[in-house]
Amino acid sequence: xxxxxxxxxLLSLAQAQQRIQHYLTPISDCQTLPLSHALGRVLAEPVxxxxxxxxxxxxAMDGYAFASTDxxxxxxxxxxxxxxxxxxxxxxxxxxxxxxxxxxxGALLPKGLDTVVMQEQVTVSGEIIHIPPHWQAQDHVRxxxxxxxxxxxxxxxxxxxxxxDLALLAAAGISTxxxxxxxxxxxxxxxxxxxxxxATPQPGQIINSNSLYLQAALQQPHLExxxxxxQKDDKQMLRRQVEQAAENCDVLITSGGASVGEADYLHSxxxxxxxxxxxxxxxxxxxxxxxAQLGHCLGFGLPGNPVSLAVTLRLxxxxxxxxxxxxxxxxxxxxxxxxxxxxxxxxxxxEYLRAVLSQPEPGRFQVRLAGAQGSHRLKxxxxxxxxxxxxxDSTGIxxxxxxxxxxxxxxxxx
Ligand code: AMP
Ligand code: MG
Numbered sequence: 001x002x003x004x005x006x007x008x009x010l011l012s013l014a015q016a017q018q019r020i021q022h023y024l025t026p027i028s029d030c031q032t033l034p035l036s037h038a039l040g041r042v043l044a045e046p047v048x049x050x051x052x053x054x055x056x057x058x059x060a061m062d063g064y065a066f067a068s069t070d071x072x073x074x075x076x077x078x079x080x081x082x083x084x085x086x087x088x089x090x091x092x093x094x095x096x097x098x099x100x101x102x103x104x105x106g107a108l109l110p111k112g113l114d115t116v117v118m119q120e121q122v123t124v125s126g127e128i129i130h131i132p133p134h135w136q137a138q139d140h141v142r143x144x145x146x147x148x149x150x151x152x153x154x155x156x157x158x159x160x161x162x163x164x165d166l167a168l169l170a171a172a173g174i175s176t177x178x179x180x181x182x183x184x185x186x187x188x189x190x191x192x193x194x195x196x197x198x199a200t201p202q203p204g205q206i207i208n209s210n211s212l213y214l215q216a217a218l219q220q221p222h223l224e225x226x227x228x229x230x231q232k233d234d235k236q237m238l239r240r241q242v243e244q245a246a247e248n249c250d251v252l253i254t255s256g257g258a259s260v261g262e263a264d265y266l267h268s269x270x271x272x273x274x275x276x277x278x279x280x281x282x283x284x285x286x287x288x289x290x291x292a293q294l295g296h297c298l299g300f301g302l303p304g305n306p307v308s309l310a311v312t313l314r315l316x317x318x319x320x321x322x323x324x325x326x327x328x329x330x331x332x333x334x335x336x337x338x339x340x341x342x343x344x345x346x347x348x349x350x351e352y353l354r355a356v357l358s359q360p361e362p363g364r365f366q367v368r369l370a371g372a373q374g375s376h377r378l379k380x381x382x383x384x385x386x387x388x389x390x391x392x393d394s395t396g397i398x399x400x401x402x403x404x405x406x407x408x409x410x411x412x413x414x
Pocket of ligand 1: 264
């Protein structure tokens with residue numbers, strides 16, 4: 001395949017996003033779940049409504065139901081109250097011309113009646129009500145099927161179920177759904193300097209914060225995450241562990257050791273066990289990212305620097321996981337915002353800067369850098385709620401310039 005590299009040897013993000021799609025075979029196994037356990041799961045097949053919504057015409061207001069033929073629209077009407085219709089307790093009696101029914105929100109519209117007047121607009125004297133002019137036939141009635149007709153498509157395959165989706169399915173008669181089985185992910189941190197969370201580092205040692213970040217960012221019902229802990233920078237041991245993980249999971253995400261240093265073994269281990277999809281991106285942060293097909297498992301070798309890891313996770317791994325679990329590739333959500341700070345950049349690689357997006361007034365977006373941009377700096381990563389995107393050829397930001405900003409769902413606990 002001929003490839004146009006932005007910087008010699010480096011793939012652009014768009015090229016990497018395109019190339020990765022060749023390695024994404026969505027999971028085909030599915031399982032049936034009750035709706036109560038289906039939040040955040042991906043539908044394996046489309047779902048149709050078993051019945052219409054509303055299933056029958058009912059009242060949208062507390063008021064009085066009447067037949068529009070008992071009056072003339074725009075004229076006052078005088079009617080006799082024949083009985084009550086409550087939500088869940090329909091009116092059972094018969095009706096004569098000139099009768100109305102006291103009705104409450106959600107109550108079935110009695111047979112023969114087609115219009116509701118709000119109680120606030122009516123004058124009541126004993127059994128008689130007086131409806132002022134300005135009413136129209138079918139006012140305040142929810143018609144049968146106006147939301148959904150029976151048999152209509154409710155949701156397509158590939159839909160990740162939201163709270164509102166569950167409510168829609170339940171109301172239309174669905175109680176169980178067929179969903180794609182959860183994607184099995186394994187996490188592996190590599191580095192001689194790493195200690196587990198809670199340990200006290202000696203000089204030169206650091207806490208393995210990446211695995212915790214990955215676990216938290218990937219804590220979603222359609223993903224089943226298994227943390228394999230820390231692996232020393234030992235090529236043989238690393239190879240054994242990657243081989244074993246690749247046999248047992250759909251996706252392996254490693255952190256660290258993906259660059260070209262002497263203790264960076266990921267590339268040679270992934271090459272020995274499978275086919276390299278790409279290595280190294282014209283992206284800052286995130287250059288030394290690696291993707292490989294390891295048998296039936298897709299391997300992501302993410303950079304060890306925490307910010308590079310977060311950015312590559314967001315831009316490449318998360319969308320790939322969406323596709324593997326049966327969803328569409330999610331299109332990124334950018335807004336344009338004014339940045340009042342200067343930032344200097346060298347052309348050659350595109351950059352994603354940790355930033356804080358705000359809305360000083362409705363519709364006007366402003367963005368500032370969340371702090372210094374070193375790829376080891378966790379504080380700005382924690383402060384950021386967005387990423388400013390600077391293109392490959394950009395030379396940075398002049399104060400007052402409008403920049404493209406990617407809203408970062410990872411920091412907003414989606
Ligand atoms: P590497 O990609 O292995 O060259 O690591 C790049 C930087 O990221 C080094 O400063 C590492 O100490 C740091 N790093 C590597 N793995 C982790 C991890 N799991 N958690 C936090 N920092 C890490
Ligand atoms: Mg390392």
